[in-house]
Amino acid sequence: MLSIDALQVTYGGAVQAVRGISMEVPDDAVVAVLGSNGAGKTTLLRTISGTLRLHRGRVDAGTVCFDGEDVTGRDPGQIVRRGVVQVPEGRRIFGRLTVEENLRAGGMGNRDRAAKAAAHARVHDLFPVLAERSSQRAGLLSGGEQQMLAIGRALMASPRLLLLDEPSLGLAPRVIGQIGEVVAEINRQGTSVLLVEQNATMALGVADLAYVLDVGRVSLSGAARELAATDEVQRLYLGSDSGAASPAPRERGGRAPRRTLSRWTA
Amino acid sequence: MTQFLSLLLNGVSLGAIYALIALGFVIIFKASEVVSFTQGSLLLLGAYTMARLSGPIGFLPAVLVGILVTALAAFLIERLVINRLRGAPVISLAIVTIGVDIILLTELIRRIGPDILNVPHPWGGESVRIGGVGISQNRLIAMVVAGLLIVVFFVLFKYSSWGVAMRASAEDGETAALMGIRQGRVSAVAWIVAGALAAVAALFLVGAPTPGVSAAAYTVALRAFPAAILGGLDSTGGALVGGLLIGLAESFAAGYQEHLLFLGRGFGEVVPYVVMIAVLLVRPSGLFGTKELTRV
Numbered sequence: 301m302l303s304i305d306a307l308q309v310t311y312g313g314a315v316q317a318v319r320g321i322s323m324e325v326p327d328d329a330v331v332a333v334l335g336s337n338g339a340g341k342t343t344l345l346r347t348i349s350g351t352l353r354l355h356r357g358r359v360d361a362g363t364v365c366f367d368g369e370d371v372t373g374r375d376p377g378q379i380v381r382r383g384v385v386q387v388p389e390g391r392r393i394f395g396r397l398t399v400e401e402n403l404r405a406g407g408m409g410n411r412d413r414a415a416k417a418a419a420h421a422r423v424h425d426l427f428p429v430l431a432e433r434s435s436q437r438a439g440l441l442s443g444g445e446q447q448m449l450a451i452g453r454a455l456m457a458s459p460r461l462l463l464l465d466e467p468s469l470g471l472a473p474r475v476i477g478q479i480g481e482v483v484a485e486i487n488r489q490g491t492s493v494l495l496v497e498q499n500a501t502m503a504l505g506v507a508d509l510a511y512v513l514d515v516g517r518v519s520l521s522g523a524a525r526e527l528a529a530t531d532e533v534q535r536l537y538l539g540s541d542s543g544a545a546s547p548a549p550r551e552r553g554g555r556a557p558r559r560t561l562s563r564w565t566a
Numbered sequence: 567m568t569q570f571l572s573l574l575l576n577g578v579s580l581g582a583i584y585a586l587i588a589l590g591f592v593i594i595f596k597a598s599e600v601v602s603f604t605q606g607s608l609l610l611l612g613a614y615t616m617a618r619l620s621g622p623i624g625f626l627p628a629v630l631v632g633i634l635v636t637a638l639a640a641f642l643i644e645r646l647v648i649n650r651l652r653g654a655p656v657i658s659l660a661i662v663t664i665g666v667d668i669i670l671l672t673e674l675i676r677r678i679g680p681d682i683l684n685v686p687h688p689w690g691g692e693s694v695r696i697g698g699v700g701i702s703q704n705r706l707i708a709m710v711v712a713g714l715l716i717v718v719f720f721v722l723f724k725y726s727s728w729g730v731a732m733r734a735s736a737e738d739g740e741t742a743a744l745m746g747i748r749q750g751r752v753s754a755v756a757w758i759v760a761g762a763l764a765a766v767a768a769l770f771l772v773g774a775p776t777p778g779v780s781a782a783a784y785t786v787a788l789r790a791f792p793a794a795i796l797g798g799l800d801s802t803g804g805a806l807v808g809g810l811l812i813g814l815a816e817s818f819a820a821g822y823q824e825h826l827l828f829l830g831r832g833f834g835e836v837v838p839y840v841v842m843i844a845v846l847l848v849r850p851s852g853l854f855g856t857k858e859l860t861r862v
Contacts, residue, residue, distance in 0.1 A: 354740050380746030392741040394734045405734040408727065409746020457746060 301327045301492055302348070302384070302461055307362035309343050311355065317343040319516035320362070324509075325461065330483065330493045332503035332524060334537055335513035341496045342389055344513075345463050348494075349386045350376040366461070380409035383460035387467065389496075391450040395439030399430055399449060402438050406453030415458045422489070423452040426482060444475035451482065461492045468499040480506050500537030504528040512537075571699045573821040574814070579705040581813020582712035586767040587790030588797065588805035589719060590760025595799050596736040597756035600648055601660040604640070605764050606787040607670035612636035612765030613772045613779045614674050617683035625688055633765040639670075640761025644754050675781055683779040684772075691774035708770035715766060716806060719759075723802060728755060736800070789816070792842035798855025807853060812838040 302325040309318040318340045325331045335341050346352045348364055350373070364372045366382055394402050403423060407416045424431040427448045433441065438449055447467055454462060464483065468476040480502045487493050487506075497503035504510060504524045512520040512533065520527060527533050587605050594602045616632035623631070643666055651659060689703045723729040735742040735752045743749060764787070771786055772779045793812040797804025819826060820834030845853065 349744055351740055351743060354743070376743040377746045377748050380744070386744050388741055388744060392738055394737045394741070396737055397730070397733055401730050401733070404727070404730045405742065405747065406745050408731055408734075453745065 301325050301329075301367065302494065303365045304344075304348075305363050305365070307344070307347065307364065308360040309340075309347055309352065309357055310360055311343075311357045313358070317357070317516055318347070321513070321516070321518055322362075323511050323518065323521070325492055325494050326509070328487070328490065328492055329509060330487045330495060330507045332500075332507035332510040333494065333496045333513060334498070334500050334503060334510060334533070336498065336536075338515070339513040340516040341513055342465060345386055345388075345465050345494075345496060347372075348379070348384060348463060350374050350379045377409060380457050381411075383458070384463065385409075385454045385457045385459035385461075386463040387450045387454045387465060389465035390469065391443075391446045393438045393441075393446050393449050393453070395437065397438055398435050399438050399441070400434040402449055402453050403430070403456050406456030410457045412458070416456065419456050419458045423455050426455075426485065427452050444471055444478070447471060447475070447479060448482070451479075451486075455486070455491075459491055461494065462486060463494045463496075465496050466498060467495070468497060468502055476502050498537075500528075500533065504533075504538075568698050569821065572701065573817045575696075575699055575701050575709075576705060576821075577814035577817030578810060579701065579709035579712075579813070580817055581793075581810035582709050582716065583767045583770050583809075584790045584793045584813050585716060585806045585809025586712050586763045587787055588794040588809045589716070589802060590763040591790065591794040592797075592799065592802050592805040593732070593756045594760050595794075596802075597732060598644070598648055598753040599656060599659075600663060601656065601799070602663045602760070603660065603791075604643060604663050604667045604670070605760070605790060606784045607667045607674065608636050608640055608761050609764040609768045609771070609787040610674050610779075610781070610784050611639055611670060612761075612768035613685065613783055614678060614683065616685045616765075616769060617772070617779045620686050625686055628685075629769055632769070633762050636765035636768070637758045637761040640757040640764075641754060644757035648757075649750060649753065671781075671784060678779065678781075682777075685769065685779065687773045689773075693774075702774040704770060704773035705775075708773075711766070712770070715763070719763075720802070728752075732756065789838040792838045796842045796845040796852055798852030800856050801852065801854035804852055804854035812841060815841045 304321060304323045307318055307321045308316070310316045321340065321344060333341055333344065343357065346355060346357065347359060352358065359372055363370050366384055371379060371382065394405060397405065403420065407419065410416045410419065429445055430449060430452050438446065441449060451467070467479050471479065476499060483493055483495060484506045495503050495507060504527065507524040510521065510524040510527045511518050520530065520532060528538065587609065591602060591605055594600055612632045612635070615635045616628045619628035619631055647662060647666060648659065651662065687704060689707055691702065691704070693700050693702050694706060723732070731747045732752050734745070735747055735749055739749055768783065772783050776783070776786070789812055790809065793808035794805050796811065797806070797808030815837045816834050819837040823833065826833050
């Protein structure tokens with residue numbers, strides 16, 4: 301469905317954020333992308349969605365193909381209409397608009413009225429709280445509800461591939477569990493998902509395949525279940541006992557690996 | 567008391583016209599983050615077109631063409647200049663609009679020359695009395711038309727897809743783009759609407775009690791800027807309240823001039839700016855403006 305080949309991205313002509321990433325999102329799959337801050341996860345999503353230019357970023361090499369068509373460098377509207385929709389990091393809901401208006405804004409790229417009505421019903425079905433609060437200002441929702449609104453807003457465009465950028469960020473463990481269930485349910489209804497996360501427990505729990513990024517490159521990839529069992533993922537992302545007891549060893553050009561957010565899932 | 571009511575009515579009418587101009591100013595700012603000083607010359611362009619065409623093609627067609635021409639001019643300014651400078655500092659963009667404004671204004675003044683141009687309003691320059699309170703017919707019609715337009719504007723802004731897209735885009739442009747909302751289109755539509763509103767304001771501003779189309783109509787339009795600023799640069803409701811406040815202040819200052827003689831003659835002309843400064847001293851981001859206007 302989505303295929304990324306040897307992608308290289310720089311910001312402002314100087315900072316190389318992605319240094320040759322290749323990955324595949326097969327039809328109907330949930331694919332997790334793990335990595336610490338600065339690994340290139342958000343840059344990857346910006347490149348797919350076409351918002352790189354807003355951040356003075358540029359694709360130096362490589363391609364992003366969706367359904368066999370090269371969509372590298374297309375504007376965000378064209379990407380949305382092809383069925384690839386992103387839920388940005390930090391939710392970025394329109395706080396001054398009502399919940400319902402946020403959903404309307406999400407459906408703006410969706411020309412098909414019937415599809416929009418079906419998407420709206422699906423969103424209210426997945427997130428009943430959004431139906432209850434439809435006329436409330438979105439800025440007044442709790443963090444978890446805002447994340448649900450951000451996902452619901454993206455679903456309004458009837459995506460075939462949903463891109464999620466750290467949906468668990470800043471949420472309570474119980475809510476993170478709910479987000480995981482929602483991702484699984486969305487996938488069960490026929491939407492592929494590319495899930496970028498620092499929370500490896502949740503991500504590897506719902507994903508079929510996973511990639512681990514490290515400083516702009518893919519350092520590990522494979523079936524999510526197998527990846528979760530590897531020493532490196534255990535140590536860096538799942539917070540095994542040995543990692544918690546002693547400082548993580550330095551590796552890869554002297555960078556100290558972060559034990560990313562593992563305490564939140566403990 | 568009669569004088570008070572008369573000044574009140576005239577002030578509301580003038581304020582409604584200012585509100586039309588200020589609304590254009592505010593939606594341009596919301597949609598493209600440009601403080602646009604082109605409203606004055608756009609307004610004069612509308613008035614000039616209406617005055618020149620009223621003879622050959624008749625009043626109503628001339629008004630419609632005038633609105634279209636002004637909206638088109640605003641659209642072209644957005645496409646040819648503002649859109650190409652996206653990402654430039656806000657201050658540079660504001661100065662650019664001053665440049666565009668001066669070019670357009672100079673050309674219009676050259677064209678008007680020594681002529682006294684009039685828009686032949688079919689309702690003429692007569693006054694009507696409502697329960698002893700006098701107001702020119704022009705101002706009365708202006709109040710009704712501007713009031714209707716303002717209601718239509720707010721209904722569309724609140725409920726139409728354009729309105730939702732516009733507000734979403736104003737709040738977070740990048741995220742709106744991720745929803746497939748085209749920022750270029752939102753911005754272009756805002757400029758078109760602002761141009762059309764300026765032209766409607768022009769139609770009434772050059773009628774009684776103001777004499778004809780001249781560069782003076784331009785300075786009148788400038789008073790809509792303090793209206794937009796004191797209401798809050800990014801608030802459409804603020805533009806309405808600001809417009810009315812400025813209109814009333816000007817009307818009362820002019821009407822009670824003899825009591826204000828110690829301030830000198832023509833105090834009414836500067837009162838919009840005095841009110842603006844007074845409001846901003848108390849509320850720096852305007853009556854209804856968002857505290858943080860700068861986005862990164």
